Amino acid sequence: MRLQQIAQHADDLDRAADFYTVLLESLPTARFDPPGLLFFDLEGVRLLLDRNAPSSLIYLEVENVHETLERLGALADVVSHPHVIFHHDDDTLGPVDHDEWHAFIKDSEGNTVGLISFQRP
Structure with a gap:
């Protein structure tokens, strides 16, 4: 089994497209408006920004x-x-001998997004 798609709420698709283009450093892969759907590719997992989706906490x-x-x-x-x-200390949840850094932001649509990076101390 593999994660295929994550949906996130977006009131304004243009504003969301601008925000996620900068965050993800890539352009949207598809837009269908109506009904108000915007897609980005996250290495094979679709990020769907949707006017009718609930807010999710994505990392x-x-x-x-x-x-x-x-x-x-x-x-x-x-x-x-x-x-x-x-x-x-091991590779159960991340790379061995790395610190896991988190930061949280609000996106252009008011959703909280977690950012994670792995760095050697």
């Missing part, structure tokens, strides 16, 4: 949470600044 792995926040600038409101939540 996206980024190369570096600090650099991602800098790139987003004023596009995102920071809910929780970057911080280490865990050190991986």
Whole structure:
């Protein structure tokens, strides 16, 4: 079994497209309006921004949470600044001998998005 698609609420597809294009560093893969659907490809998993979807808490792995926040600038409101939540002594949940960094932001549509990166201490 494999995760195929995640849906996230978006009132304004143009605004959401601008935000997620910067965050994901890629363009949308498809748009159907009506009914109000915008898709991005996350390495084979579809991110669907949908006017009728509920808000979800999604976590996206980024190369570096600090650099991602800098790139987003004023596009995102920071809910929780970057911080280490865990050190991986084994590979159960992440790469061995790496710290797991998290930051949380509000996207252009008011949804909370978690950003995760793995860095050597």
